Amino acid sequence: MDIGGTKVAAGLVDANGEISSQVREPMIANSSAQEGLNAVLSAISRVFPDGAMSVGGIGICAPGPLDPKTGVILNPPNLPCWRNFPLGESVQRRYSAPVKIDNDANAAALAETRWGAARGCRNVFYATIGTGIGTGIILDGKIYHGRTGSAGEGGHVSIDYQGPLCRCGKPGCIEILASGTAIAQRARQEMVIGTNSLMLELAGGDVDAFTGEIVGKAADAGDALAKKILTEAMEMLALWLSNMVDLFDPDVIVIGGGAAALYQPFFGKLHEKISHLTVNPRAHEIPILPARYGADAGIAGGAALCA
Amino acid sequence: MDIGGTKVAAGLVDANGEISSQVREPMIANSSAQEGLNAVLSAISRVFPDGAMSVGGIGICAPGPLDPKTGVILNPPNLPCWRNFPLGESVQRRYSAPVKIDNDANAAALAETRWGAARGCRNVFYATIGTGIGTGIILDGKIYHGRTGSAGEGGHVSIDYQGPLCRCGKPGCIEILASGTAIAQRARQEMVIGTNSLMLELAGGDVDAFTGEIVGKAADAGDALAKKILTEAMEMLALWLSNMVDLFDPDVIVIGGGAAALYQPFFGKLHEKISHLTVNPRAHEIPILPARYGADAGIAGGAALCA
Numbered sequence: 080m081d082i083g084g085t086k087v088a089a090g091l092v093d094a095n096g097e098i099s100s101q102v103r104e105p106m107i108a109n110s111s112a113q114e115g116l117n118a119v120l121s122a123i124s125r126v127f128p129d130g131a132m133s134v135g136g137i138g139i140c141a142p143g144p145l146d147p148k149t150g151v152i153l154n155p156p157n158l159p160c161w162r163n164f165p166l167g168e169s170v171q172r173r174y175s176a177p178v179k180i181d182n183d184a185n186a187a188a189l190a191e192t193r194w195g196a197a198r199g200c201r202n203v204f205y206a207t208i209g210t211g212i213g214t215g216i217i218l219d220g221k222i223y224h225g226r227t228g229s230a231g232e233g234g235h236v237s238i239d240y241q242g243p244l245c246r247c248g249k250p251g252c253i254e255i256l257a258s259g260t261a262i263a264q265r266a267r268q269e270m271v272i273g274t275n276s277l278m279l280e281l282a283g284g285d286v287d288a289f290t291g292e293i294v295g296k297a298a299d300a301g302d303a304l305a306k307k308i309l310t311e312a313m314e315m316l317a318l319w320l321s322n323m324v325d326l327f328d329p330d331v332i333v334i335g336g337g338a339a340a341l342y343q344p345f346f347g348k349l350h351e352k353i354s355h356l357t358v359n360p361r362a363h364e365i366p367i368l369p370a371r372y373g374a375d376a377g378i379a380g381g382a383a384l385c386a
Numbered sequence: 387m388d389i390g391g392t393k394v395a396a397g398l399v400d401a402n403g404e405i406s407s408q409v410r411e412p413m414i415a416n417s418s419a420q421e422g423l424n425a426v427l428s429a430i431s432r433v434f435p436d437g438a439m440s441v442g443g444i445g446i447c448a449p450g451p452l453d454p455k456t457g458v459i460l461n462p463p464n465l466p467c468w469r470n471f472p473l474g475e476s477v478q479r480r481y482s483a484p485v486k487i488d489n490d491a492n493a494a495a496l497a498e499t500r501w502g503a504a505r506g507c508r509n510v511f512y513a514t515i516g517t518g519i520g521t522g523i524i525l526d527g528k529i530y531h532g533r534t535g536s537a538g539e540g541g542h543v544s545i546d547y548q549g550p551l552c553r554c555g556k557p558g559c560i561e562i563l564a565s566g567t568a569i570a571q572r573a574r575q576e577m578v579i580g581t582n583s584l585m586l587e588l589a590g591g592d593v594d595a596f597t598g599e600i601v602g603k604a605a606d607a608g609d610a611l612a613k614k615i616l617t618e619a620m621e622m623l624a625l626w627l628s629n630m631v632d633l634f635d636p637d638v639i640v641i642g643g644g645a646a647a648l649y650q651p652f653f654g655k656l657h658e659k660i661s662h663l664t665v666n667p668r669a670h671e672i673p674i675l676p677a678r679y680g681a682d683a684g685i686a687g688g689a690a691l692c693a
Contacts, residue, residue, distance in 0.1 A: 144667055153667065202532060216633070218525065225509060225635025229666040232632040238547045238558075240625050247665040249628055251545075318547050321556055325539040326523070326633065328532025358554040359536040360451055360460065 080122060080139045081183065081377025084108045084157035089122040090375070091134075092382030096194025098375055102126055112160045116169050123170070136177040136385025140377040141166060143182040147228045150180045179384035183207070185222045185231055186380025187372060188215025191333045193383045195371030200330035204323050206233065207336035207376065212254040216327065234258075238318050253319040257312040259291030259338030265308050266294050277302040295341040313345045320349065320367075321356035328359055335370025343369055387429060387446045388490065388684025391415045391464035396429040397682070398441075399689030403501025405682055409433055419467045423476050430477070443484040443692025447684040448473060450489040454535045457487040486691035490514070492529045492538055493687025494679060495522025498640045500690045502678030507637035511630050513540065514643030514683065519561040523634065541565075545625050560626045564619040566598030566645030572615050573601050584609040602648040620652045627656065627674075628663035635666055642677025650676055 081088045083106065090101040102125040104118045123137065142155035150167015152158070171178045181189075188197075188205035197203040203217035214233030216223040223230050234254040235247045242251025255261055266278055266289050277297040282288040297305035320332060334342065342349070346367050354363035372379045388395045390413065397408040409432040411425045430444065449462035457474015459465070478485045488496075495504075495512030504510040510524035521540030523530040530537055541561040542554045549558025562568055573585055573596050584604040589595040604612035627639060641649065649656070653674050661670035679686045 144665070218530070223525070223634075226637050226672070227635055227666070227668050229668065230633060230635035232665050235632045235665050236543075236629045237625055238544055240545045240622055241548075247632070248663045249625060251547075315547055318544055318556060322543045322629075325542045325554070326537060327530075328534055328537035330533050356555045358451070358539050358542050359534070361534050361536065365533070 080119065080137070080381050081375075082106065082119065082139060082141045082158075083377075084142065087118045087122045088375075088378055089126045090378040090382075091126055092379060094386070096190060096371075096379055096382070098378055098382075100126055101375070101378065106158075108158055108160075110160060112164050115158065115160055115164075116166070119166070119170065120173060123174070134176050136179060137170060137174055138186065138381035138384035139166065139170070139178065139180045140183040140186045140381045141180050144229060145180060145182060147179075147181045147185075147222075147224055150178065152180075177385065179381075181222060181380075181384055182213075183377050183380060184213030184234075185215040185224075186384055187335060187370070187376040188217050188231075188333070188380075189222055190372055190376065190379035190383035191335070191370055192217045192220065193386050194379065196333045196368040197331045202327060202329045203331055203333060204233070204320075204327055204329040205333045205335070205370070206320075207370075208258060208334065208339050208342065209337040210258060210260045212258045213336070218327075233319075233323065236319060236322060238315060238322070253315065256315050257319070259341065262291045262294050262308060262312055262338070262341065263289045265312070266305065269304060269308065274304065276304045278305055291338045291341055299344075309341065309345070313342060313349060314352070316342065317349050317352040318356060321353050321362075324353060324357045324359055324362050324365060329365060332365060332367045333370050334367065335372060335376055337374075339369060387426065387444070387688050388682075389413065389426065389446060389448045389465075390684075391449065394425045394429045395682075395685055396433045397685040397689075398433055399686060401693070403497060403678075403686055403689070405685055405689075407433055408682070408685065413465075415465055415467075417467055419471050422465065422467055422471075423473070426473075426477065427480060430481070441483050443486060444477060444481055445493065445688035445691035446473065446477070446485065446487045447490040447493045447688045448487050451536060452487060452489060454486075454488045454492075454529075454531055457485065459487075484692065486688075488529060488687075488691055489520075490684050490687060491520030491541075492522040492531075493691055494642060494677070494683040495524050495538075495640070495687075496529055497679055497683065497686035497690035498642070498677055499524045499527065500693050501686065503640045503675040504638045509634060509636045510638055510640060511540075511627075511634055511636040512640045512642070512677070513627075514677070515565060515641060515646050515649065516644040517565060517567045519565045520643070525634075540626075540630065543626060543629060545622060545629070560622065563622050564626070566648065569598045569601050569615060569619055569645070569648065570596045572619070573612065576611060576615065581611065583611045585612055598645045598648055606651075616648065616652070620649060620656060621659070623649065624656050624659040625663060628660050628669075631660060631664045631666055631669050631672060636672060639672060639674045640677050641674065642679060642683055644681070646676060 212234035237251040239251025245252040459468040519541035544558040546558025552559040
């Protein structure tokens with residue numbers, strides 16, 4: 080299952096990571112805790128129509144912060160009704176199969192390691208780039224959780240101590256510099272009056288309608304400003320990933336998420352840059368690969384928690 | 387054993403991490419590989435005077451990059467004669483006790499975890515701040531090495547993508563911003579003509595003689611410029627450590643090394659700052675502790691590799 084601020088998605092995933100019979104339920108962020116739980120239970124019952132299917136487990140990607148050991152949702156900004164909500168226990172009460180809970184990037188990292196781009200690897204650095212940047216760190220084949228389950232928050236690694244302030248309190252987190260949201264924001268800022276850019280045309284003349292996707296499309300079509308913005312963001316990503324290489328020396332870097340496509344044309348360049356930005360003499364051997372799972376990463380991730 | 391660019395130190399370490407009977411041999415950086423090995427073997431024979439003592443192992447902190455699995459020194463900038471030198475094998479040939487090799491920060495991190503400030507912890511972030519900044523990452527009680535043994539190079543995590551260039555290729559690594567060397571360098575830069583600072587007096591009027599220690603002494607005595615420089619460096623360390631908390635969520639942060647004393651008056655402030663610079667809701671529970679081992683961290687570290 081994949082629980083977001085606006086929807087709950089569930090699916091059946093087999094031992095090869097293939098997803099079948101997906102369902103969706105709306106999730107109302109400001110409903111009650113019980114209504115939120117009902118959406119979850121309803122989605123589960125719809126993928127298990129006879130109520131008695133034999134499954135290996137029920138794995139849930141839920142909004143953090145959460146405690147993966149106890150299955151308690153702590154204080155999710157996008158789902159305030161679930162403050163200190165024992166989601167794992169509430170679902171477990173209805174089903175005999177084991178219930179596992181983790182945050183979306185951790186779970187997606189595990190799915191890529193079990194079945195996706197990082198299959199067979201022991202140490203994996205996974206980043207999902209979308210409206211924000213989330214990361215999951217797989218060490219020795221398992222999600223690295225740290226002391227309280229709050230490890231692996233690589234999107235909040237700062238590379239600019241004089242940069243714009245992030246909601247986490249740090250200046251210059253990579254999330255605020257290179258996510259899809261950040262790219263669109265930078266494009267808006269650079270559109271001073273009279274600037275001629277394809278982005279404006281693609282956005283119907285409305286700067287406020289800029290998205291990461293629009294910047295990407297304009298760059299593909301050769302728009303100079305869009306290319307400049309993406310190149311700068313790519314340079315920042317390269318430095319950030321080089322930090323990760325010097326810390327984790329991973330077997331592979333996997334990049335997914337809705338805005339990953341923006342950077343995919345740069346993967347070769349990113350790889351080359353990283354090998355010149357680390358003390359690791361074998362950094363050039365670490366591949367950067369696109370994720371196998373896209374919009375369904377949460378469902379695959381949930382399943383990977385039980386695999 | 388602790389092998390540096392200018393000396394080899396060896397000692398006997400007991401099961402509680404207590405060090406006895408230390409010896410030192412000079413190490414000539416541009417001598418031959420065999421002469422370097424002779425200095426090592428001579429130091430070992432001097433701590434084992436009867437040649438047949440019963441020890442649990444011979445643990446060696448050696449200059450990196452090295453391969454901790456094979457005991458091969460790869461390409462050490464401070465000991466060029468040991469390029470691709472099979473140090474582990476060369477020592478093992480003479481002794482029956484197991485020989486283990488790792489880099490100094492990794493080994494010192496392990497010694498702190500076995501016997502020092504982080505005793506009993508599972509996940510430890512250790513930093514040694516001296517002329518450079520080295521780090522060791524202990525996960526589940528063991529040194530985290532990554533794919534090729536090059537993990538844990540936290541001194542080369544950048545927090546300033548527009549910062550000064552480090553030898554690793556990155557701009558703005560914490561090593562180039564907040565090490566003892568960096569602090570002295572910054573003090574030199576800020577001493578424009580006519581600046582009145584106690585640092586100048588402590589350095590005998592010679593700006594080139596500035597050291598981290600001099601900056602620290604001047605700050606202790608209330609010198610405004612020295613205090614400003616240390617406060618800025620402390621802010622950068624706080625951001626860098628917050629990055630580490632969001633990645634590793636460790637049980638404890640341990641800080642050692644020759645320049646750690648510079649920062650020790652700020653540990654309380656550092657701890658408070660970090661708890662406001664992360665997404666980790668329980669970051670305030672992570673203590674920042676001074677290391678147990680000082681100049682003898684390499685000897686203790688070597689021993690910890692065998693414990």
